[in-house]
Amino acid sequence: KAGVTQTPRYLIKTRGQQVTLSCSPISGHRSVSWYQQTPGQGLQFLFEYFSETQRNKGNFPGRFSGRQFSNSRSEMNVSTLELGDSALYLCASSLSGFTGELFFGEGSRLTVL
Amino acid sequence: AQKITQTQPGMFVQEKEAVTLDCTYDTSDQSYGLFWYKQPSSGEMIFLIYQGSYDEQNATEGRYSLNFQKARKSANLVISASQLGDSAMYFCAMREGGLNTNAGKSTFGDGTTLTVKP
Numbered sequence: 001k002a003g004v005t006q007t008p009r010y011l012i013k014t015r016g017q018q019v020t021l022s023c024s025p026i027s028g029h030r031s032v033s034w035y036q037q038t039p040g041q042g043l044q045f046l047f048e049y050f051s052e053t054q055r056n057k058g059n060f061p062g063r064f065s066g067r068q069f070s071n072s073r074s075e076m077n078v079s080t081l082e083l084g085d086s087a088l089y090l091c092a093s094s095l096s097g098f099t100g101e102l103f104f105g106e107g108s109r110l111t112v113l
Numbered sequence: 114a115q116k117i118t119q120t121q122p123g124m125f126v127q128e129k130e131a132v133t134l135d136c137t138y139d140t141s142d143q144s145y146g147l148f149w150y151k152q153p154s155s156g157e158m159i160f161l162i163y164q165g166s167y168d169e170q171n172a173t174e175g176r177y178s179l180n181f182q183k184a185r186k187s188a189n190l191v192i193s194a195s196q197l198g199d200s201a202m203y204f205c206a207m208r209e210g211g212l213n214t215n216a217g218k219s220t221f222g223d224g225t226t227l228t229v230k231p
Contacts (some may be wrong), residue, residue: 033217049215097217104158
């Protein structure tokens with residue numbers, strides 16, 4: 001079956017702009033998590049959605065937000081971009097979010113100039 | 114506080130040999146899960162193996178095995194018969210808590226870059 005699909009794969013933005021990233025989970029998976037990966041901070045948890053509800057949130061400023069649609073697809077948005085937001089943003093899906101492994105997409109690589 | 118520690122930034126192994134990647138963790142929860150993921154240069158994180166805190170047997174998945182030492186809080190990954198395609202970054206991760214806690218959240222170590230030499 002199809003894996004987790006993230007779009008776009010690469011994007012370049014300038015400071016102050018906003019960006020929206022999309023994630024389509026594996027069919028049947030209702031939990032979608034987002035992670036930020038940078039060389040300095042490693043992999044950090046952003047938030048998790050299940051049935052259109054945010055159930056868990058990491059320690060990121062309010063500029064980072066997300067949502068989930070009824071078909072379990074999820075988007076994350078970063079407003080007022082800063083240079084430090086340059087990162088690989090990984091989306092992961094799972095059946096419930098509480099057990100088992102996470103299935104990751106290939107990520108969206110954001111560069112902020 | 115760092116809850117997953119991977120002390121080996123980089124490792125080299127000869128093709129067909131075995132290699133052990135170290136991972137120690139810290140948690141006060143009795144219920145937790147430990148995972149290893151592989152990240153090739155493409156960026157996608159690939160699940161390798163899982164060990165639950167109550168599992169008494171060490172997990173194995175093909176050429177991968179997890180050396181779980183609960184008292185020492187270590188969960189080392191052993192890759193047997195290394196292949197060139199094993200060259201990648203490897204992450205140890207932990208999800209704390211039982212059901213209905215920490216939805217979707219795993220804590221990751223800093224990773225170990227493994228290079229397999231022909």
